[in-house]
Amino acid sequence: DAGITQSPRHKVTETGTPVTLRCHQTENHRYMYWYRQDPGHGLRLIHYSYGVKDTDKGEVSDGYSVSRSKTEDFLLTLESATSSQTSVYFCAIFPEEAGELFFGEGSRLTVL
């Protein structure tokens, strides 16, 4: 058990509303990631973090922001959700000693 949890696991919201997804880890790993997964596209990296208040953009960062005010939490925010952001969102951590990514169970977001 990598000690990574995502919340909420499912959310339905309307276009134009703000949405925040939370990724929580029980360890103190530096690296955390947010990916989205859509049919036909595989997983695409949205944003990542390499420490508290240290974040950077991935492949598909437009329309998303992130924050990491403490080591254990990495928040993904959609300031104004759009239907194109309907997706399954996965958080991942990278324990450097393990050398592999551990993924959460995913958060399914539907924007109507």
Add this chain to the structure above:
Amino acid sequence: DAKTTQPNSMESNEEEPVHLPCNHSTISGTDYIHWYRQLPSQGPEYVIHGLTSNVNNRMASLAIAEDRKSSTLILHRATLRDAAVYYCILPCSQGNLIFGKGTKLSVKP
């Protein structure tokens, strides 16, 4: 950034070996080759990774071509539980793992 090419799908019979190919002709000398898989309705999970030499672990073997432009993930005896999407990944210039579409493996009883 180096890119990987995998077949969209493959089929296997239960208890037979499976060889999943990956081409990465633009790989750089220091890039590790990573394999992950994603079971239905789950997040991806690590399978194996390697640099130059062939690698083995409890899940699979990774055979890397001498010129490193291709690799093959080998499942020695496929089970129904191995039905998943398998991703062959190289790190991007920032060191992050960028997933492609992977190979969907179906296993027939």
